[in-house]
Amino acid sequence: MRVNPNYTANMVDLLNQSQQDETKALTELSTGRRVNNPSDDPAAEAAMVAENSRSASVDQYTASSDSLTEVLNTADSTLSSVVTLLQRASTLGVEAANSATMNQTDLNSIANELTGIQSQMLSLANTSYAGQYVFGGTVTGIAPYVADPTVAGQVDYVGNDQQNKVQIGTGLSVASNLPGSSIFSQSSGNVFDALQSMITACQSGNNSGITGAVTKLSTASDTVNTARVFYGNTVNELTSNESYLSQEKVNIASYENTLVSCDTATATTAVTQAEYQRNATVAAAAKMNQVSLLDYLK
Amino acid sequence: MSGLTSDLNVSVQSLLTSTESMDVTTTNISNMNTPGYARRRVVLEESTPTGLDGSTTGVDVKAIQSLRDNVLDLSINAATSQQNQSSTIANSLSAAQVLFSDNASSSIGSTLDSFFSSLQQLSTSPSDDSLRSNVLTAASNVAASFQSTESCITESQQQMDQDVVQATGDINSLLQQIATANGVISTANNLGQNSNTAEDQRSALLTQLSAIVGYQTVNSSNGLTLTTDDGTPLVVGTKAYSLTNAISSSGFNEVEAGGVDITNTIQGGNLGGFIQTRDQSLASMKTQLDQLAFQFAQAVNSVQTSGSDEDGNTGVALFNPPDTTAGNATGAASSISVSLTSASQIAAAATGGTSGDNTNLLKMIGLQNQSIIDEATPTAAVANLTFSIGNAISQATSDATATGNILTQLQNQQGSVEGVSLDEESSNLVLYQRSFEAAAKIISTVDTLMGNLLDMGATNPGY
Numbered sequence: 001m002r003v004n005p006n007y008t009a010n011m012v013d014l015l016n017q018s019q020q021d022e023t024k025a026l027t028e029l030s031t032g033r034r035v036n037n038p039s040d041d042p043a044a045e046a047a048m049v050a051e052n053s054r055s056a057s058v059d060q061y062t063a064s065s066d067s068l069t070e071v072l073n074t075a076d077s078t079l080s081s082v083v084t085l086l087q088r089a090s091t092l093g094v095e096a097a098n099s100a101t102m103n104q105t106d107l108n109s110i111a112n113e114l115t116g117i118q119s120q121m122l123s124l125a126n127t128s129y130a131g132q133y134v135f136g137g138t139v140t141g142i143a144p145y146v147a148d149p150t151v152a153g154q155v156d157y158v159g160n161d162q163q164n165k166v167q168i169g170t171g172l173s174v175a176s177n178l179p180g181s182s183i184f185s186q187s188s189g190n191v192f193d194a195l196q197s198m199i200t201a202c203q204s205g206n207n208s209g210i211t212g213a214v215t216k217l218s219t220a221s222d223t224v225n226t227a228r229v230f231y232g233n234t235v236n237e238l239t240s241n242e243s244y245l246s247q248e249k250v251n252i253a254s255y256e257n258t259l260v261s262c263d264t265a266t267a268t269t270a271v272t273q274a275e276y277q278r279n280a281t282v283a284a285a286a287k288m289n290q291v292s293l294l295d296y297l298k
Numbered sequence: 299m300s301g302l303t304s305d306l307n308v309s310v311q312s313l314l315t316s317t318e319s320m321d322v323t324t325t326n327i328s329n330m331n332t333p334g335y336a337r338r339r340v341v342l343e344e345s346t347p348t349g350l351d352g353s354t355t356g357v358d359v360k361a362i363q364s365l366r367d368n369v370l371d372l373s374i375n376a377a378t379s380q381q382n383q384s385s386t387i388a389n390s391l392s393a394a395q396v397l398f399s400d401n402a403s404s405s406i407g408s409t410l411d412s413f414f415s416s417l418q419q420l421s422t423s424p425s426d427d428s429l430r431s432n433v434l435t436a437a438s439n440v441a442a443s444f445q446s447t448e449s450c451i452t453e454s455q456q457q458m459d460q461d462v463v464q465a466t467g468d469i470n471s472l473l474q475q476i477a478t479a480n481g482v483i484s485t486a487n488n489l490g491q492n493s494n495t496a497e498d499q500r501s502a503l504l505t506q507l508s509a510i511v512g513y514q515t516v517n518s519s520n521g522l523t524l525t526t527d528d529g530t531p532l533v534v535g536t537k538a539y540s541l542t543n544a545i546s547s548s549g550f551n552e553v554e555a556g557g558v559d560i561t562n563t564i565q566g567g568n569l570g571g572f573i574q575t576r577d578q579s580l581a582s583m584k585t586q587l588d589q590l591a592f593q594f595a596q597a598v599n600s601v602q603t604s605g606s607d608e609d610g611n612t613g614v615a616l617f618n619p620p621d622t623t624a625g626n627a628t629g630a631a632s633s634i635s636v637s638l639t640s641a642s643q644i645a646a647a648a649t650g651g652t653s654g655d656n657t658n659l660l661k662m663i664g665l666q667n668q669s670i671i672d673e674a675t676p677t678a679a680v681a682n683l684t685f686s687i688g689n690a691i692s693q694a695t696s697d698a699t700a701t702g703n704i705l706t707q708l709q710n711q712q713g714s715v716e717g718v719s720l721d722e723e724s725s726n727l728v729l730y731q732r733s734f735e736a737a738a739k740i741i742s743t744v745d746t747l748m749g750n751l752l753d754m755g756a757t758n759p760g761y
């Protein structure tokens with residue numbers, strides 16, 4: 001059979017092919033990715049879109065958890081101060097109840113200190129974080145506790161009893177706040193009422209009133225401590241969830257690697273192979289042209 | 299003497315034949331790199347016997363044959379059309395695919411992710427003004443990524459459109475030249491003359507045409523007839539039927555033959571690739587993009603309008619348009635924008651809820667995992683788009699490679715039949731040179747013999 005005397009087209013094809021292989025392998029090595037465009041591996045790229053979205057969600061869940069932890073810790077430490085104040089108030093109440101040693105002047109000074117505690121309590125109940133009041137339910141723009149101007153010592157709650165939920169994982173949310181109505185102003189243990197009845201009892205020298213107020217304070221203190229459990233639990237949940245999220249992030253990254261990452265060994269071998277093939281083709285081409293029948297015809 | 303005379307005549311004929319054979323060799327060597335050229339061969343035959351007893355037979359050139367394999371040429375042209383279509387598709391889509399790459403920072407996928415993240419962050423503190431502003435910024439970025447993706451696709455389409463017009467012009471010029479070549483060939487054939495040169499030219503023109511568009515050929519009595527794959531005549535005999543362009547309702551140039559739109563019937567070649575990319579691949583991506591933009595905006599707006607904003611007012615649409623009454627998504631991706639003017643208008647709260655309520659926000663966040671885009675989540679819809687453009691390119695590329703391999707194979711076959719070999723021509727040259735020398739030798743021998751005879755007459759007049 002007659003052979004094709006014009007081999008240059010073939011040669012150019014081969015050189016193009018090896019050059020293409022080499023460029024592809026070099027791109028993989030320099031970007032560290034096997035898949036640089038959707039056409040390199042459409043299925044992997046489509047999966048990457050979903051993985052990137054998952055990864056962004058995990059980042060966001062972590063960021064949300066961080067923000068929540070800050071707010072919740074602020075609220076919790078506020079409540080810790082509240083408990084300390086209530087303990088001080090109880091101590092003062094127990095002292096005041098000891099009528100043997102107390103005269104009205106002492107009781108008045110105790111009442112004064114308690115008034116101070118009461119106003120500190122009001123400021124604690126109106127704690128805000130980044131401009132948002134933390135104990136107003138979902139009313140965050142205005143101070144949730146307001147001293148009633150008409151009734152001395154009366155503090156009104158102007159927040160609501162709603163809780164926000166925040167997503168911290170796929171299908172997982174936590175309540176991000178506890179309304180003041182279930183901490184300071186619960187009907188069973190209203191902090192401000194307890195303080196006010198203690199002050200009133202001290203001012204009027206009402207010993208049984210003082211004893212009753214001590215009991216009220218202790219109930220209120222219990223309520224606050226119960227509320228602190230919510231904060232402690234939620235922060236714990238956030239912390240353990242964050243370590244789950246960071247593990248999840250690692251999992252996603254490693255899956256993304258298997259999807260699009262370049263295998264350095266394979267790519268390096270491909271570069272070498274392509275170079276070798278190119279050199280061989282060029283060498284062969286150079287040899288082929290050397291002899292023609294014309295050289296021997298004189 | 300009659301024997302010697304016929305020897306002389308035959309030898310002269312032999313000289314002429316050798317010269318003509320060498321002419322063919324020269325032509326072959328000169329045209330070894332000419333596109334469309336098929337090597338030629340001299341076909342020799344014995345001439346009518348001469349001499350007293352018909353013992354002397356000379357040589358005649360019966361024909362100069364072009365070693366053209368028409369079937370092979372047709373296959374090559376068909377493969378060229380197919381390969382050019384595939385590689386054109388792969389090349390022309392590659393500009394658009396970058397937009398869908400997962401590491402493109404402003405891709406629709408990543409701006410959607412950022413939008414939902416900003417909503418999540420806002421849900422931790424719904425009345426935080428800076429977080430609210432972040433949501434608006436993220437929403438603008440979503441709109442911007444839709445717009446830039448759409449405009450890049452449209453630019454690609456416009457580029458293709460110009461290429462269609464260019465290709466139509468090129469086709470018309472080639473059709474004209476093919477018709478002219480047809481005329482030359484049929485005239486030569488009618489006169490019984492050799493038409494090899496015109497056929498070589500026509501073959502080169504047909505190969506050029508096959509790179510631009512696919513076509514069918516029919517050999518008829520009045521020469522080669524060319525039609526599109528669909529049967530629309532392009533060249534009949536010496537008449538070329540030019541194609542024209544006209545702007546269609548889609549705003550792009552259609553290809554018309556005799557005023558009839560044949561755009562959708564065009565297959566193969568660059569033109570086939572341009573048309574398929576412009577009217578199918580890119581057009582369908584645009585439709586999907588419009589659907590995505592439209593349904594996403596609708597879903598967000600519907601949640602937004604079912605809640606209360608920071609000031610307690612009922613929420614208003616966040617994205618602008620789409621036109622909810624028409625239900626028509628066309629143009630949504632190019633026109634989507636944020637319609638809220640203030641971050642306080644984000645309806646984070648349930649209807650009548652306080653500014654710190656995030657109930658409605660949670661609903662909006664929930665859209666991320668809801669099948670709001672034609673039974674797919676927004677992320678899945680973007681992933682589908684990414685897959686479809688990547689897959690279109692990857693398929694076109696492997697088609698181009700596969701047809702390229704077939705083409706190389708066919709071209710090798712063509713070369714082995716039609717290609718000029720220098721070695722072969724050199725050895726032919728030696729052959730013709732020797733036969734020329736031998737014929738010349740016979741003439742000089744006959745000359746000597748005749749001289750001898752004449753000398754005999756002069757020295758022996760008495761015979």
